[in-house]
Amino acid sequence: xxxxxxxIAHDGKKAELVSFVLQHKDYLEVHNLFTxxxxxxxxxxxxxxxxxxxxxxxxxxxxxxxxxxTGEMQIVIFFRDPLDKHPHEPDVQMLMRLCDVHNxxxxxxxxxxxxxxxxxxx
Numbered sequence: 001x002x003x004x005x006x007x008i009a010h011d012g013k014k015a016e017l018v019s020f021v022l023q024h025k026d027y028l029e030v031h032n033l034f035t036x037x038x039x040x041x042x043x044x045x046x047x048x049x050x051x052x053x054x055x056x057x058x059x060x061x062x063x064x065x066x067x068x069x070t071g072e073m074q075i076v077i078f079f080r081d082p083l084d085k086h087p088h089e090p091d092v093q094m095l096m097r098l099c100d101v102h103n104x105x106x107x108x109x110x111x112x113x114x115x116x117x118x119x120x121x122x
Contacts, residue, residue: 003074003120006034006064007043008056013079014039018046018081020110027117035068036060061091068098076106076119077113 005028009017021028021043032035033050035043037060047066052058067073076099099106107113107121 001120002076004032004034004067004072006067006073006076006078007039007040007050008036008061008064008077008079009042009079010056010081010084011038012081012084015060016044017077017079018042020077020113021048022046024114024117026067027121030086034064036064044082049109057088060094063089065091065095065098068102068104070094075116076104077115078098078106078108079110099107 001051007021018038025048028050033043033048035050035052037052039056040050043050044052053063064073066075068076070075076095078092080094084086096106097102105116107116
């Protein structure tokens with residue numbers, strides 16, 4: 001099944017996200033990937049085609065939340081950095097809340113993301 005998948009990472013987690021997408025390239029490259037701007041730059045450099053939205057602090061998290069709310073996003077992978085402050089934290093919380101409201105799988109770390117992808121391939 002073809003899906004829209006959001007890939008987002010705070011600055012301190014971008015390298016970890018790129019490593020994750022490379023490890024799961026065979027699965028991810030056949031889906032439609034959406035990213036926030038800076039994360040998208042990193043994922044593109046790893047060889048993936050992505051749909052880049054605004055950067056997180058400029059509204060990219062809110063754009064992805066809107067796709068979740070309208071039923072256009074099937075999975076959200078957001079590697080958050082819980083040990084750093086983020087000025088756009090209200091947008092992050094809104095995105096997470098909307099994933100819960102609309103029953104959209106949300107992974108905030110590599111272990112959870114791996115389990116979601118594993119479950120989607122069955």
